[in-house]
Amino acid sequence: MTGRGASESPLGRVVLAISAYRSDEAVIALLRGVFDSGAAPFGAVIVVDSLSTGRIAGEIGRQGWPVRFENAETNLGSAGNLARRLALAAACDADWCYTVNHDGEVDPAAVGRLLETARGQDRVGAVYPSRCYPNRGGTWDAGQRSLAPVPMRGLAEPPDRDGEELTWSSSNGALYSLAPVRAGLTVWADLWMGWEDMGYGWLLHRHGWRQLQSRDAIFNDTMEYRAIRLPGRVIHITDKPAWYSYYHLRNLILVTRRNRRGALGYLYILMRAAQEVLITVLWRGERRTRLRLLWAGARDGFAGRAGKGPVP
16 A cells, blocks of 8 residues: 555655545545556555445556555444544554545645644644635634634634644644554544544643644635624634534533543533534524434533434
8 A cells, every 4th residue: 555656755654544434536536636646655545434335445446556445334433434544554654644534635745844844843743734714714723722612713814833832623634643643542433423633632732742733734624614694793603414413512521521621621611512502593403403412412421421322
């Protein structure tokens, strides 16, 4: 699964790891872009799928691409998929893993800039790009540096300083060091869906691994948002299916408890729960279903129940 000529590439010590679930065309398009010149610049390429249709594996075989393809017979969810990709990458002769979802982008130049941000720094566990949200009015991610609730408003401009320290960011487009994985710090696969990247970021932070934001590595994140127009301003809320409400609150509680966040962590939960209930009541569809699932998620989170829940 090593790309031809990767040893001469600046990305030769980086594993590209792509997640897939019912996203054959998008993942195949990503792979075509990676192998467009005939040689992947990465040291290895991995695809982890759930309940595969066989199309991705078939295209890999037809094209002769040096890709490690793994299919799970059950739906791993986003948490299980990320955990499995990092575990497979850690088994490779590499130092870093660039993780991307089917709706992400693979720009070798941007990955190189992530590496540059980490160069010469000690105990870097992850490097995140400067994230632009086209579906959130083209605003930029402010970066997560505290326990305050995730803001619905972004920055008008990208960060102006390279190497800012964060507490976590999205795994879509993240460059993770494999040293923490090999030291036993792993993504909690039993979260199944949601907050797994925050959980892992907090885990890295708790164990003394730094996480940096690269000013010059740009990533266009197509996460779903819906604009809400208020007097004098516009806010954007995530546009997720109703079943996601269960994991939203349950996993926030599980991650907070597992990372031993204490009183501040429970304050974070309270603020996020209140924010989500307010947004649901005012602007989301299927209100009763969502509120019922938020309550179920809170109940199961405090009971310590993980894994794939009652929905979908």
